[in-house]
Amino acid sequence: MSFKEEFARYSWDTVKEAIYAKTSADVERALTAPKRTLDDFMALVSPAAAGYLEPMAKLSRQLTRKRFGNTIQMYVPLYLSNECTNICTYCGFSLDNKVRRRTLTDSEILQEVDVIKSMGYEHVLLVTGEANQTVHVEYFKRVLERIRPHFAQVSMEVQPLDRDEYEELIPLGLHSVLVYQETYHQDDYRKHHPKGKKANFNYRLETPDRLGQAGIHKMGLGVLIGLEDWRTDSFFTALHLNYLEKTYWQTRYSLSFPRLRPFSGGLEPKVEMNDRELVQLICAYRIFNEEVELSLSTRESEKFRNHCIQLGVTSISAGSKTNPGGYAVEPESLEQFEISDERSPAEIAQMIREAGYEPVWKDWDASLILND
Amino acid sequence: MLTIADKTFQSRLFTGTGKFSSAAVMEEALLASGSELVTVALRRVDVHDADDDILSHLTHGHIHLLPNTSGVRTAKEAVFAAQLAREALETNWLKLEIHPDPKYLMPDPIETLKATEELAKLGFVILPYIHADPVLCKRLEEAGASAVMPLGSPIGSNKGLKTIDFLEIIIEQSKVPVVVDAGIGAPSDAAKAMEIGADAVLVNTAIAVAGNPVAMAEAFKLAVQSGRMAYEARIGSKGNLAVASSPLTAFLDEL
Numbered sequence: 055m056s057f058k059e060e061f062a063r064y065s066w067d068t069v070k071e072a073i074y075a076k077t078s079a080d081v082e083r084a085l086t087a088p089k090r091t092l093d094d095f096m097a098l099v100s101p102a103a104a105g106y107l108e109p110m111a112k113l114s115r116q117l118t119r120k121r122f123g124n125t126i127q128m129y130v131p132l133y134l135s136n137e138c139t140n141i142c143t144y145c146g147f148s149l150d151n152k153v154r155r156r157t158l159t160d161s162e163i164l165q166e167v168d169v170i171k172s173m174g175y176e177h178v179l180l181v182t183g184e185a186n187q188t189v190h191v192e193y194f195k196r197v198l199e200r201i202r203p204h205f206a207q208v209s210m211e212v213q214p215l216d217r218d219e220y221e222e223l224i225p226l227g228l229h230s231v232l233v234y235q236e237t238y239h240q241d242d243y244r245k246h247h248p249k250g251k252k253a254n255f256n257y258r259l260e261t262p263d264r265l266g267q268a269g270i271h272k273m274g275l276g277v278l279i280g281l282e283d284w285r286t287d288s289f290f291t292a293l294h295l296n297y298l299e300k301t302y303w304q305t306r307y308s309l310s311f312p313r314l315r316p317f318s319g320g321l322e323p324k325v326e327m328n329d330r331e332l333v334q335l336i337c338a339y340r341i342f343n344e345e346v347e348l349s350l351s352t353r354e355s356e357k358f359r360n361h362c363i364q365l366g367v368t369s370i371s372a373g374s375k376t377n378p379g380g381y382a383v384e385p386e387s388l389e390q391f392e393i394s395d396e397r398s399p400a401e402i403a404q405m406i407r408e409a410g411y412e413p414v415w416k417d418w419d420a421s422l423i424l425n426d
Numbered sequence: 427m428l429t430i431a432d433k434t435f436q437s438r439l440f441t442g443t444g445k446f447s448s449a450a451v452m453e454e455a456l457l458a459s460g461s462e463l464v465t466v467a468l469r470r471v472d473v474h475d476a477d478d479d480i481l482s483h484l485t486h487g488h489i490h491l492l493p494n495t496s497g498v499r500t501a502k503e504a505v506f507a508a509q510l511a512r513e514a515l516e517t518n519w520l521k522l523e524i525h526p527d528p529k530y531l532m533p534d535p536i537e538t539l540k541a542t543e544e545l546a547k548l549g550f551v552i553l554p555y556i557h558a559d560p561v562l563c564k565r566l567e568e569a570g571a572s573a574v575m576p577l578g579s580p581i582g583s584n585k586g587l588k589t590i591d592f593l594e595i596i597i598e599q600s601k602v603p604v605v606v607d608a609g610i611g612a613p614s615d616a617a618k619a620m621e622i623g624a625d626a627v628l629v630n631t632a633i634a635v636a637g638n639p640v641a642m643a644e645a646f647k648l649a650v651q652s653g654r655m656a657y658e659a660r661i662g663s664k665g666n667l668a669v670a671s672s673p674l675t676a677f678l679d680e681l
Contacts, residue, residue, distance in 0.1 A: 120635060124447035
């Protein structure tokens with residue numbers, strides 16, 4: 055049994071219809087319920103909830119403060135490679151995109167690490183494309199061994215791996231893995247991923263199961279907003295989260311909600327999501343699940359991020375580079391996507407403090423994962 | 427005065443260091459609380475950094491550190507983390523918390539008991555965080571725990587003493603101090619815990635996320651003091667012992 059079976063019980067169109075049929079009475083019931091169900095979540099992401107943004111924001115902020123206190127977690131991505139054998143219509147690293155490919159060597163990684171450390175980071179997110187000939191589990195093992203002494207917490211956003219590969223990486227200090235489904239709409243998924251291993255929808259869909267079975271401490275889910283109807287895609291994300299929490303109860307979870315960003319020659323979003331709608335989604339996730347971590351990257355603008363940290367978001371990045379070598383080795387190379395908030399980590403930390411929160415750089419310890 | 431292992435405490439309010447809006451606010455609140463035992467998560471501090479933001483705000487003569495093992499999921503991980511904490515923070519005191527469930531942070535009774543047995547052999551002063559389970563508390567006591575820390579309700583929930591009936595049994599039976607930990611949301615909850623005879627309470631979220639953490643810390647200090655005074659003064663019983671109009675035992679006088 056995996057999420058595939060649970061997923062098969064739902065039809066995209068039926069879910070979408072149900073969401074769009076929600077009324078203000080459904081929204082009010084969801085807002086006042088002591089425990090919220092998936093049905094309540096549908097109401098909270100529905101068009102009917104648009105008029106309830108302020109009470110949703112108030113509730114979301116209150117629930118977030120109770121669980122996470124007055125703190126915001128800080129992390130930063132470290133792009134190791136832009137080699138990729140997949141075609142993804144929306145990504146700067148897509149196989150058919152003419153960019154110079156680079157995979158960082160050990161010494162280059164350490165140069166990047168120096169810069170990241172000097173910014174104050176203790177939590178690093180390792181990012182790659184998918185190039186199984188060069189950027190494979192042996193490469194990751196070597197990288198983890200090099201990186202681990204420098205950081206309290208190491209996360210990864212790389213190609214989906216097999217369970218036994220995760221089991222090899224976790225004892226080397228791998229704390230969390232992010233794997234976004236991009237969209238739960240199968241036909242649309244096929245359209246956006248015509249070539250490469252990523253074209254296999256089900257292998258990706260079952261990745262969180264493999265991570266849970268391998269005993270990962272934390273995993274991150276999400277969809278790329280702009281590919282399909284965001285309300286329906288978010289429902290499936292919530293469904294996935296619910297299934298995973300019950301099945302792999304020793305793992306903690308985080309959600310991201312990246313909106314499609316432009317890159318040279320890339321796809322325009324099919325479905326636009328405006329700022330009000332993104333706030334609605336953030337609050338809906340929080341009201342639905344009081345414990346899940348919500349993460350917001352530098353894709354979003356300064357002003358938007360300044361406010362979102364007070365509405366439910368619990369972790370953010372700052373000073374990010376989305377190109378391999380971007381911090382020190384080759385700052386001018388092509389980025390995966392354009393970032394929007396270009397403030398330094400120190401400026402972001404200052405903003406967080408001024409908002410009445412403590413920026414948390416360290417919330418894990420390398421010694422908490424035993425290497426045996 | 428409360429004694430746990432080799433230490434005596436004037437204050438029966440223990441506190442935590444998480445969720446504060448800044449280290450400065452945390453320090454001020456902890457000073458206002460009068461707390462002498464403050465728990466610190468190994469995961470949150472950099473034990474190799476003398477200027478660590480949390481640790482550098484806790485250097486007061488009356489404040490003892492109580493490292494905790496938050497983040498571990500097994501006894502084995504807990505024992506390893508405990509040894510690191512002992513070495514780095516120079517204390518053999520330990521709040522043993524093993525909650526493999528990251529959603530509700532429910533403590534694992536089996537792993538906690540195993541770790542307590544191990545750590546007792548290694549000379550730790552162990553304060554295990556556990557569910558309000560009277561039998562488990564006795565088992566932990568036998569395994570060498572120096573106090574037990576049963577929960578009032580889930581961590582961070584502010585729901586108060588949902589487990590009160592079991593806490594009363596634990597307090598009645600325990601030979602080691604009982605510290606009610608987790609879920610205490612308001613000073614009245616803390617006072618109640620003290621009134622039923624808890625030896626101390628541990629409060630973090632309710633202080634850290636209060637509108638005014640410093641004032642709330644003081645409110646908890648007073649509530650704990652007043653609850654303890656009430657306990658020592660013996661609260662009058664609530665039962666209705668009014669004399670019935672036709673006494674059942676009046677016939678005895680006639681015999």
